[in-house]
Amino acid sequence: MAKTKVVVDPITxxxxxxxxxxxxxxxxxxxxxATSTQFRGIETIMQGRDPRDAWAFVQRICGVCTTxxxxxxCRAVEDALDxxxxxxxxxxxxxxxGMQFIQDHVIHFYHLHALDxxxxxxxxxxxxxxxxxxxxxxxxxxxxxxxxxxxxxxRLKKFxxxxxxxxxxxxxxxHPAYKLxxxxxxxxxxxxxxxxxxxxxxxxxxxxxxxxxxxxxxLVGGMASAINVDSTATINAERIADLAGMIKHAREFxxxxxxxxxxxxxxxxxxxxxxxGGVPNFLACGEFPEADVRDLDKLYFPRGIILDKDLTKxxxxxxxxxxxxxxxxxxxxxxxxETGLHPYKGETTPKYTxxxxxxxxxxxxxxxxxxxxxxxxxxxxQVGPLARMLVAYGxxxxxxxxxxxxALGKLNVGPGALFSTLGRTAARGIETVLIxxxxxxxxxxxxxxxxxxxTATFTxxxxxxxxxxxxxxxxxxxxxxxxxxxxxxxxxxxxISRYQCVVPSTWNCSPRDAKGQExxxxxxxxxNHPLVDPERPLEILRTIHSFDPCMACGVxxxxxxxxxxxxxxxx
Amino acid sequence: MIMxxxxxxxxxxxxxxxxxxxxxxxxxxxxxCGEMAVILGIGSAATPRIAEAFEAAKRPSVIWLQLxxxxxxxxxxxxxxxxxxxxxxLDVISLDYQHTLMAGAGAAVEKAKQAAMSANKGxxxxxxxxxxxxxEDGMYTVIGxxxxxxxLEEAASGAAAILALGACAHWGSVQAARPNPxxxxxxxxxxxxxxxxxxxGCPPIGDVVTATVVHYxxxxxxxxxxxxxxxxFAYGKRIHDQCSRRAHFDAGQFVETFDDEGARKxxxxxxxxxxxxxxxxxxxxxxxNDRTSWPIGAGHPCLGCTEPHFWDTMTPFYGRLPxxxxxxxxxxxxxxxxxxxxxxxxxxxxxxxxxxxxxxxxRRSTNQVPESTSEEESHNG
Numbered sequence: 010m011a012k013t014k015v016v017v018d019p020i021t022x023x024x025x026x027x028x029x030x031x032x033x034x035x036x037x038x039x040x041x042x043a044t045s046t047q048f049r050g051i052e053t054i055m056q057g058r059d060p061r062d063a064w065a066f067v068q069r070i071c072g073v074c075t076t077x078x079x080x081x082x083c084r085a086v087e088d089a090l091d092x093x094x095x096x097x098x099x100x101x102x103x104x105x106x107g108m109q110f111i112q113d114h115v116i117h118f119y120h121l122h123a124l125d126x127x128x129x130x131x132x133x134x135x136x137x138x139x140x141x142x143x144x145x146x147x148x149x150x151x152x153x154x155x156x157x158x159x160x161x162x163x164r165l166k167k168f169x170x171x172x173x174x175x176x177x178x179x180x181x182x183x184h185p186a187y188k189l190x191x192x193x194x195x196x197x198x199x200x201x202x203x204x205x206x207x208x209x210x211x212x213x214x215x216x217x218x219x220x221x222x223x224x225x226x227x228l229v230g231g232m233a234s235a236i237n238v239d240s241t242a243t244i245n246a247e248r249i250a251d252l253a254g255m256i257k258h259a260r261e262f263x264x265x266x267x268x269x270x271x272x273x274x275x276x277x278x279x280x281x282x283x284x285x286g287g288v289p290n291f292l293a294c295g296e297f298p299e300a301d302v303r304d305l306d307k308l309y310f311p312r313g314i315i316l317d318k319d320l321t322k323x324x325x326x327x328x329x330x331x332x333x334x335x336x337x338x339x340x341x342x343x344x345x346x347e348t349g350l351h352p353y354k355g356e357t358t359p360k361y362t363x364x365x366x367x368x369x370x371x372x373x374x375x376x377x378x379x380x381x382x383x384x385x386x387x388x389x390x391q392v393g394p395l396a397r398m399l400v401a402y403g404x405x406x407x408x409x410x411x412x413x414x415x416a417l418g419k420l421n422v423g424p425g426a427l428f429s430t431l432g433r434t435a436a437r438g439i440e441t442v443l444i445x446x447x448x449x450x451x452x453x454x455x456x457x458x459x460x461x462x463x464t465a466t467f468t469x470x471x472x473x474x475x476x477x478x479x480x481x482x483x484x485x486x487x488x489x490x491x492x493x494x495x496x497x498x499x500x501x502x503x504x505i506s507r508y509q510c511v512v513p514s515t516w517n518c519s520p521r522d523a524k525g526q527e528x529x530x531x532x533x534x535x536x537n538h539p540l541v542d543p544e545r546p547l548e549i550l551r552t553i554h555s556f557d558p559c560m561a562c563g564v565x566x567x568x569x570x571x572x573x574x575x576x577x578x579x580x
Numbered sequence: 581m582i583m584x585x586x587x588x589x590x591x592x593x594x595x596x597x598x599x600x601x602x603x604x605x606x607x608x609x610x611x612x613c614g615e616m617a618v619i620l621g622i623g624s625a626a627t628p629r630i631a632e633a634f635e636a637a638k639r640p641s642v643i644w645l646q647l648x649x650x651x652x653x654x655x656x657x658x659x660x661x662x663x664x665x666x667x668x669x670l671d672v673i674s675l676d677y678q679h680t681l682m683a684g685a686g687a688a689v690e691k692a693k694q695a696a697m698s699a700n701k702g703x704x705x706x707x708x709x710x711x712x713x714x715x716e717d718g719m720y721t722v723i724g725x726x727x728x729x730x731x732l733e734e735a736a737s738g739a740a741a742i743l744a745l746g747a748c749a750h751w752g753s754v755q756a757a758r759p760n761p762x763x764x765x766x767x768x769x770x771x772x773x774x775x776x777x778x779x780x781g782c783p784p785i786g787d788v789v790t791a792t793v794v795h796y797x798x799x800x801x802x803x804x805x806x807x808x809x810x811x812x813f814a815y816g817k818r819i820h821d822q823c824s825r826r827a828h829f830d831a832g833q834f835v836e837t838f839d840d841e842g843a844r845k846x847x848x849x850x851x852x853x854x855x856x857x858x859x860x861x862x863x864x865x866x867x868x869n870d871r872t873s874w875p876i877g878a879g880h881p882c883l884g885c886t887e888p889h890f891w892d893t894m895t896p897f898y899g900r901l902p903x904x905x906x907x908x909x910x911x912x913x914x915x916x917x918x919x920x921x922x923x924x925x926x927x928x929x930x931x932x933x934x935x936x937x938x939x940x941x942x943r944r945s946t947n948q949v950p951e952s953t954s955e956e957e958s959h960n961g
Contacts, residue, residue, distance in 0.1 A: 017686035018724050021679045024651045026723055046722040048713075049648060050761035051754055059896040065883060066891065069754040072652020072783060116658075124683045164670065173639050173674040179684030179692035205666045209659040213872040220875030221868035222659065223652040223783055226883075228838060233880035235843040242825070242846020243879065251872075361719050368725035467839035550685055561650045 012039070014370060015543045018046075020553055022121040024073040025560025027518070029530070029549055030372045033540045038549075041527075041534035042372045043518050045380040045560055048359070055508035059474075060086045060500050061229045063508065067496065068224055070510070071562050075223040076109045076215070077489035078510065078562075081496040084302055086229050089483025089500055093301055095465040098231035100455045101218050103297050104252075105225065106487070107444045107451065108214040111259050113490045114394075114441040115267050117557050119197075119204040122434065125551045126274055127189060127197040130182040133169065135191035137162055144196050147273050150265040152203060153196065161199040181545045188277045197274065200266050211259040217248050231467030236459060249456065256448040263445040271438040272419050275431055282426030285552040287533030288389045289428065291315040291396035292326060292516070294495065296488035297447070309447065310440070310488060313400040314385070318428050323403040328495075331511075334382040337375065337520035339363060347523045349384060382519040382528060383511065391529045392492025392516045393556060395427065395436040408446075412439045430533065433555040474503040489513055491559050512562040530556060639671075640797060641700040642707060643693060643735055644678040647728040648721040648755060648764055649710030653746035653783040654680045660786040661870045668790060672797070676704070690724050697738050705796065706739035706774075708732065708767050711748040711755060715763030732770055741775045741802055742767060744809075745789060747782040747885060754782070757891035768809065777802055778809040780886035785866050788814045808888065810860070819856035819882055822864040825849065838879070849876060853898040855884030 011034075018028035028044040051070055055063060063086060068079040080102055087094060094102075137159040144153025168174075181187075189197070212222045218234045219225020226233055237243040275281075295305065295312030305312055313323040332349030335342060341360045342350065362376050371377040382389075390396075401409040416435055417424060426432060458464075471477060482499040492513030499507040519528035527535065530553060539548050646654065658665050669675055676696035682689050697704065710728070713720035718727030736742060744767040747753035752764040768776050779789055792811055795803045803811040820826065828834070828848040835842040835849050842848075850857070859882055863874045875882055884894035 016725075019679055019685065019689070021682045021685045021689055024680075026721065028722075028725075047648060048720045048762060049755040049764075053759065053761045054754065054757045054891070059898070062895055062897045065897060066754060066757070069650055069652070069782065072650040072655050075652060075655065120681060129683070168670050171639065173641075173676075175639075175669060175673075175675045176678055176681045177683050178676065178696075179682060179688040181684065181688070202666050205658070206664060209661070209664070209869065212659065213869045216869040216872040216874075216878065218878060220873055220878035220880055221785075221863075223655045226875055226878065226880035228880065231839065233838055233843075234878050235839050237844040240844060240846055242877070243844060361716055363719070365717065366719065366722055366725060366727045366730065368722065464844075465839060467837075469837045469839075472837065545688070546686065 013543045014372065015540065015546060015549075016370065017546050017549055018044075020550070020558070022124070022550070022554060023558040023560065024071060024562075025558070027553070027558050027560050028371070029534070029553060030370060031534060031540070031546075031549065032372070033543055036539055036541055038534050038538040038540050040372075041531045041549075042377055043380075043520060043528060043530040044371055044378045045514075045518055047560060048379045049561065052508050052510065055505050057504050059503070060089070060498060060505050061472075063498065063505060064227045064229065067508075067510065068227070070512075071559055072223045074109065074113060074490050074559060074562070076105055076219075076225065076227075077487050077494055078496070079225075079227040080106060081485040081487045081489075081494050081510070082498070083227050083229050083485065084487065085483045085485030085496040085498040086500075087483070088303075088485055089481040089498055090229075090471045090477055092230055092468060092471050094231045095463075095468060097236065097455060097458055097463065098466050099298060099300075099302070100451050100458075101232045101234070101466065102227075103299075103451050104448065104455070105215055105218055106297070107448050108211060108255075108259065110444050110490050111263060111441055111448075112208050112212045114437050115204055115263065116208055117437065117490075117554075118267060118271065118434075119201045121557070122554045123197055123201060123274075124180060125547060125554055126187070126278060127201075128182055128184075128187040128194050129165070129177055129180065129198055130169075131187065131189070131191045132162065132195040132198045133166055133191075135162060135195035137195065140192035140195045143192050143273075147269040148265045150269075152199070158195055158199055161202065162195055165198060181547045184545055184547045185541060186539075186547050186551075189274065193273065193277070197270060200270055203266070204262070207258070207262050211255045211262075214252055214255050217244070217252060228467060230469065230472055231465075233467070235466055236464040238459065238464075249452070252452060253449075256452055259448065260445040263441050268438055268442050271435065272416065275420055275435060278431060279420060279422060279426075281431040281551065282420075282422050282429045284537050284539065285430030285533040285555065286428040286432075287531075287536045288391050288527075288529040289316070289318045290385070290388050290390045291399050292385060292390040292392050292493055293397045293400040294326065294486045294488050294493040296397075297444075310397050311401055311404045311406065313404060314390075315396070315399045315403055316388070320399060320403045320424065323400055330386045332384050332387070334384060334522040336382065336523040338378055338381045339376050340381065349387070349522070378518075378520040380515055380518050380520060380528075382522040383516055384519075384522055384526070387524070389519065389522070389526050389528055389532065390516055392513045393433065393436075394440050394490075394492075395433045396492060397488055398436040398439055399427065408443050409439070412442060430552045430555045437557070477503060491557050491562070492516060494562075510562075512559075514559045514562045517556050518558060518560070530558075639674040641676050641696050641704040642673045642793075643676055643696060643704050643739070644707040644709070645732060645735055646679045647708065647710030647723075647732065647749070648713050648762070649746070649748045651680060651709075653709040653748075653789075654678075656783040656786040657745075657789050658786065659869055660790045662787070663790055663794070668793075673705075673793065676700075686724075693735075697735065701738040703740050704738065705793070706735050706742045707745055708742060708749045709745045711752040711764035711766060712770050713755070713762035713764050715761075720762040729770060732767065736767075736771045736774055739774055741777065741796070742771060743777050743779060743789070743792065744768065745779045746784055747780065747890075750778040750780050750808075751888045754891055757889075775802055776809055777805060777811060780808065780810045780815060780888075781861065782883075782885035782890075784886075785814075785862065785868060787866050788862060806860070808860075810886070814862040814866070815860045815886060817860065817862075817865075819859045819861050819864055819876070823848075823856055823876060824864060825876060843879060846879075849879075849881040851900055852881050853896070853900060854881035855887075855890070855894045855897075855901065856882040857901055858894070859884040859887055861886040 013033045015031040020027040026047040031041040064079040064082040140158045141155040215222035215225040235243045295308040297309035300307035334349045339361045485496045495511045497509045517529045677693040718729045721728040751766040756764040833847040834851040867874045884890040
């Protein structure tokens with residue numbers, strides 16, 4: 010069988026614009042290319058602005074992970090200006106970030122990823138009574154009853170009967186890679202619809218503290234939502250009761266719907282535990298500070314690096330070892346484009362050298378993406394839920410070890426299955442369960458401090474620019490739903506002189522470097538990866554979606570001269 | 581005459597399909613249309629026209645393009661309360677192309693889009709989120725191998741109307757902020773020959789979007805708009821004039837710093853930079869996320885995100901608006917508030933004047949801001 014060139018563009022059910030090209034042979038993918046096809050240049054726009062405004066600008070890098078850039082930005086400016094935020098503000102940020110993870114991961118599972126595994130059309134032929142039996146055997150969720158499932162099926166039948174399939178048109182229904190029985194498909198479709206309603210309810214936590222979602226408001230120095238239990242206009246008992254209800258609702262759905270569904274569906278796709286592993290190195294910068302953000306021992310999800318799938322050793326993450334390559338990217342370096350540059354010396358001059366649109370193939374081009382290729386000690390790294398769970402597992406994290414063990418036991422697979430497409434999807438579920446359980450603890454901490462009379466949510470120390478040093482620089486990290494994220498800011502004469510972000514999707518979607526090493530998307534697609542029908546590339550979607558791509562985050566940094574300005578402050 | 585029955589009419593089903601499912605013949609259907617024509621007093625000659633209208637009454641096709649953007653506007657629509665996104669997708673519209681939710685990918689969805697555009701030529705509603713980068717021949721956003729501009733022009737040509745959803749599609753938003761490295765512009769700068777509605781905001785409230793769609797489907801036309809192309813039913817009033825903290829402005833009670841006594845009493849945020857007095861938006865009325873709260877309600881000043889070029893004209897975000905109509909530029913808001921509190925007669929007169937902002941601050945060296953940005957002018961224009 011001859012080599013077949015495959016193009017999937019647009020990749021749908023992601024954030025932003027991604028193109029995948031591949032070569033397939035005998036039902037397997039031999040090579041793949043990942044192309045970021047959008048560039049926005051937001052950081053250029055940051056120059057000369059008030060650093061206290063930065064969070065709002067960079068928040069707009071992404072409206073899906075709508076809090077993460079704002080949090081990283083506030084932390085970067087607070088690091089630069091030596092601001093320690095009140096404990097309440099830190100807890101509120103954990104609650105906001107925690108709900109972001111929960112809501113984002115559930116939406117990802119049901120609305121962005123599930124249709125890779127769930128055949129909606131097959132659900133039409135399910136027996137609702139049998140489906141209810143399965144549903145009730147895996148979960149106490151009250152809406153898994155026969156009448157509920159029958160109502161969903163009836164609604165679906167009528168929808169299909171209109172002949173207007175809307176978002177379900179163009180799906181790969183009936184593809185041989187779909188393995189679920191009709192009853193499990195029906196259960197999943199039912200939860201697809203339920204999750205749509207659930208997510209808009211639980212995300213209201215952002216609205217209580219930030220006034221809206223997407224893009225809730227943040228504040229350098231704390232949070233703007235004041236606490237006064239005797240006022241109608243602030244965080245008070247009524248608001249806290251509402252929050253407690255959302256947190257309960259979130260945890261119930263995660264524990265009774267998302268997690269059992271994930272385990273049940275994974276049971277039919279165990280072979281995907283040996284597919285799509287790809288890059289064997291993992292990086293996590295850590296998240297959920299339970300004390301000051303600078304206290305790295307108090308992170309709920311720890312920081313570290315796993316190399317060559319070796320879970321017996323967690324390496325320290327040292328930012329000095331990061332280099333960026335532009336071998337395959339539409340940029341140029343003054344000193345030649347084949348060597349990697351440490352971000353201290355980083356530069357980016359965009360230089361588009363690709364073909365004029367419309368494109369046919371990019372795989373024969375040397376340069377084929379707007380993403381650069383970050384490497385750690387010359388190695389490509391995966392970031393995201395799997396990286397976080399592996400680093401935590403290797404660090405002996407009790408909660409993570411327990412739940413990973415439970416998942417492997419239920420699926421009857423060994424730890425090796427974690428390094429796969431299925432492993433990335435499972436790790437996302439595992440951390441969602443852990444965060445959903447943590448939320449109650451964080452709300453309890455907030456309530457406890459309020460009870461003791463500590464209602465501070467903001468420190469005005471260093472709010473006024475006149476109190477700032479003439480020059481300052483700071484680093485803000487966050488481990489976002491899609492992986493390790495860092496923001497670097499430099500402030501001069503009360504204005505931003507340089508601003509830079511290194512984002513999860515740049516690590517994961519990076520193109521080939523000068524040594525020819527592929528980025529994580531590319532390596533995963535070429536790792537024991539099937540592609541039965543190049544015209545219906547369902548398997549490619551499975552692996553790409555297991556990373557939860559967020560392409561708008563992969564923008565690059567330009568200063569006013571059109572050169573990237575990158576500074577890394579070693580912690 | 582055909583009588584109502586217990587047989588449920590599936591939303592989304594055309595009337596003809598519904599009748600067929602009840603075993604009603606074409607002849608009976610035409611009789612029904614004739615009777616309807618008489619009842620409506622338009623004469624039996626209109627029967628074929630009524631039949632045609634009923635036959636076409638299926639879920640209208642909506643094509644949604646995502647160009648240079650962050651997907652926040654899509655997320656906002658996912659948060660709508662009534663109709664919910666599930667109802668919208670299954671019962672109200674036929675969303676025939678939408679990147680974030682579509683099951684298929686690549687060639688399959690491009691084919692589905694072409695099929696929907698050709699089957700509904702001249703009738704479909706085009707929703708656009710994201711801006712259009714014009715520099716570097718448009719290579720800063722390429723979808724399916726084609727530039728955002730090409731993709732937009734193609735889809736616009738067969739659209740009945742365009743909903744430019746969010747600040748990016750409206751005027752370019754954050755990537756168009758000074759110095760606009762990619763040459764990002766809004767839909768109205770590229771498409772000149774179609775009705776365009778600007779659903780302003782970064783992002784807009786999801787319920788404004790669905791309300792606009794429902795308005796279009798219910799009344800068969802686009803809602804009336806202001807000079808910015810924003811629907812009046814949502815953007816007809818200034819935040820300041822509908823604000824739940826307005827009484828504190830009038831009483832001269834201001835938050836001076838975050839988390840101060842005023843903040844803990846829910847006082848006016850004008851002094852810490854609120855742009856509500858210069859912003860036309862439904863936030864205080866519609867509120868956000870099932871009416872849970874809204875930015876000012878949660879203690880943060882309004883950023884002015886429904887106004888064009890707000891990243892340049894409304895920043896620094898924590899800076900106080902420079903002047904208030906009817907008062908000297910140097911006059912501070914607390915002085916105004918105090919004046920209102922002191923003299924009732926003077927207060928009444930000033931109250932009206934204080935709501936009228938005739939000038940918004942323009943950032944030095946901003947070249948995206950039109951020369952005339954008088955709020956009143958553009959609003960009434």
